[in-house]
Amino acid sequence: MKRTKKEDGAAEGENGSTKKAKPAKEPEAPILYEDPPDKLSSKDGKEANLKFTSWNVDGLRAWVKKKGLDWVREESPDVLCLQETKCAEKDLPKDITLMEEYPHKYWAVAEENAGYSGVAMLCKNEPIKVTYGIGKEEHDKEGRVITAEFPNYFLVTAYVPNAGKGLVRLDYRKTWDEDFKAYLSDLDKQKPLILCGDLNVAHQEIDLKNPKGNKKNAGFTPEEREGFSQLLEAGFVDSFRELYPEQQYAYTFWTYMMNARGKNVGWRLDYFVLSSALLPNLCDNKIRSKAMGSDHCPITLHLAI
Amino acid sequence: MKRTKKEDGAAEGENGSTKKAKPAKEPEAPILYEDPPDKLSSKDGKEANLKFTSWNVDGLRAWVKKKGLDWVREESPDVLCLQETKCAEKDLPKDITLMEEYPHKYWAVAEENAGYSGVAMLCKNEPIKVTYGIGKEEHDKEGRVITAEFPNYFLVTAYVPNAGKGLVRLDYRKTWDEDFKAYLSDLDKQKPLILCGDLNVAHQEIDLKNPKGNKKNAGFTPEEREGFSQLLEAGFVDSFRELYPEQQYAYTFWTYMMNARGKNVGWRLDYFVLSSALLPNLCDNKIRSKAMGSDHCPITLHLAI
DNA sequence: CTTTGGAAG
DNA sequence: CTTCGAAAG
Numbered sequence: 001m002k003r004t005k006k007e008d009g010a011a012e013g014e015n016g017s018t019k020k021a022k023p024a025k026e027p028e029a030p031i032l033y034e035d036p037p038d039k040l041s042s043k044d045g046k047e048a049n050l051k052f053t054s055w056n057v058d059g060l061r062a063w064v065k066k067k068g069l070d071w072v073r074e075e076s077p078d079v080l081c082l083q084e085t086k087c088a089e090k091d092l093p094k095d096i097t098l099m100e101e102y103p104h105k106y107w108a109v110a111e112e113n114a115g116y117s118g119v120a121m122l123c124k125n126e127p128i129k130v131t132y133g134i135g136k137e138e139h140d141k142e143g144r145v146i147t148a149e150f151p152n153y154f155l156v157t158a159y160v161p162n163a164g165k166g167l168v169r170l171d172y173r174k175t176w177d178e179d180f181k182a183y184l185s186d187l188d189k190q191k192p193l194i195l196c197g198d199l200n201v202a203h204q205e206i207d208l209k210n211p212k213g214n215k216k217n218a219g220f221t222p223e224e225r226e227g228f229s230q231l232l233e234a235g236f237v238d239s240f241r242e243l244y245p246e247q248q249y250a251y252t253f254w255t256y257m258m259n260a261r262g263k264n265v266g267w268r269l270d271y272f273v274l275s276s277a278l279l280p281n282l283c284d285n286k287i288r289s290k291a292m293g294s295d296h297c298p299i300t301l302h303l304a305i
Numbered sequence: 306m307k308r309t310k311k312e313d314g315a316a317e318g319e320n321g322s323t324k325k326a327k328p329a330k331e332p333e334a335p336i337l338y339e340d341p342p343d344k345l346s347s348k349d350g351k352e353a354n355l356k357f358t359s360w361n362v363d364g365l366r367a368w369v370k371k372k373g374l375d376w377v378r379e380e381s382p383d384v385l386c387l388q389e390t391k392c393a394e395k396d397l398p399k400d401i402t403l404m405e406e407y408p409h410k411y412w413a414v415a416e417e418n419a420g421y422s423g424v425a426m427l428c429k430n431e432p433i434k435v436t437y438g439i440g441k442e443e444h445d446k447e448g449r450v451i452t453a454e455f456p457n458y459f460l461v462t463a464y465v466p467n468a469g470k471g472l473v474r475l476d477y478r479k480t481w482d483e484d485f486k487a488y489l490s491d492l493d494k495q496k497p498l499i500l501c502g503d504l505n506v507a508h509q510e511i512d513l514k515n516p517k518g519n520k521k522n523a524g525f526t527p528e529e530r531e532g533f534s535q536l537l538e539a540g541f542v543d544s545f546r547e548l549y550p551e552q553q554y555a556y557t558f559w560t561y562m563m564n565a566r567g568k569n570v571g572w573r574l575d576y577f578v579l580s581s582a583l584l585p586n587l588c589d590n591k592i593r594s595k596a597m598g599s600d601h602c603p604i605t606l607h608l609a610i
Numbered sequence: 611c612t613t614t615g616g617a618a619g
Numbered sequence: 620c621t622t623c624g625a626a627a628g
Contacts, residue, residue, distance in 0.1 A: 115614040256611035561620035
């Protein structure tokens, strides 16, 4: 999941480009962002005792080669959720299938093309039950969702469909957004839930570097933004924005092109979305922007349950 | 141009393979081959004054990244011939297009698929004339031949069509072999010629490690071997074999698979073939088997003209 | 720019 | 095993 258009970097001004006679805007230093230290207690003082990490790895095999698992061992979340694994189960690297820290591993793979999409969930403790997809044939062929039921909550990890270049898949995405919201609402009636993953949308202008230039690009169309708004209105909260309502320049994705990451020309596409009922348990949502190995960085959620 | 079948390595015995219960043959040390030093004079004592190098680079861009040009600068032939460049002219790395040592550069590219085939010739001195192909429509769409005319000789570099897995293109190859021979014979009537390149055939059993297992594989079929014999009978000589008639284990290609190069399980597919008239001028034909960057190694010809 | 699978070798 | 182009992001 990554953007492509020039607009991603347009606000930066190309260095020494002789392409056209552009107005050469903003040769300023890039505005970087660094997360504050992890807050390990909830608003009402409960101590954090649950840690989740979500990471769009953009190809599990390449990510493993780039030592993504070393970072995971250091971070050591209770549950690790991965998106865009792009890997058939038979091709999984031993480094991850044999990883003892996470005895309970679940893989969802695109049926026709294992090199596309795909998500995974690795758990230190065994869930009560694990399901795949959202219960609708048309959405469940691309290995995009794993749901794990734990005693007090559901954990859902998702890789939401990209609307595509030229928005060729925006119509499908709208259907997805509706059906996904219905799926989550149903779960939420049973137990509170945590949704994490690459939701493939930057919600508000604050959630990407170049909102003006991207209103017609996948990930920032009014339709996708509205889809996310609708989800929140159904009783969920964007935990990062809840904690840091004014924080600019906090992104989780940067296109590989045009040195976007070096210039922090990014998007916040990865989220922990919580049932409102879990708000009292929320301690922190960190953006681990230093962690390399993908065009997304990992995010980590601390809960006190 | 590379082989694929198990037979390539079969004579070596796989280390610790538990596949089948094989007779576990020849766990011997591999028989390596090292070229003797360059002989820089002809039989009748003329001093070498012309140096040609031919190298199937298996992808020019990857080869440049792997520092192939550093080796070329060290070797410093008068003419450098490359095969399997797999590169459209617009995509050529600057490292080579700007190379000052070779002011005269010629590129042949496959018309439909620039990432397939392709040959190049880089000259320190400008040829009188350069032509592409062999003058037959059906053969000249794949960027396989460049001919340079110099005052006293023609230099032809070729990447001969692979007969393919399952010999799917063996029939075409037979047509090619005939037409190519006719083309060279015609040239030879005007001036003596030097043909170099990946001729995609190991001529005799001595020219590959595992002749027994490859009689039905591309590069060692009776048809391809006969094609090469026919060429020689038309008045040409295989300069390496002329100089070293009994030399075993002298190869120019090793499949990337199964550590074939480490075990010297190879094929001699790259040649300098000379008009008989040039035999008195022949000094040496070296196989630079240490040079890395491709699944073929370069070969170098010394002439005294 | 980078990943993947597929064709070719 | 490694190249390349294509599709996807």
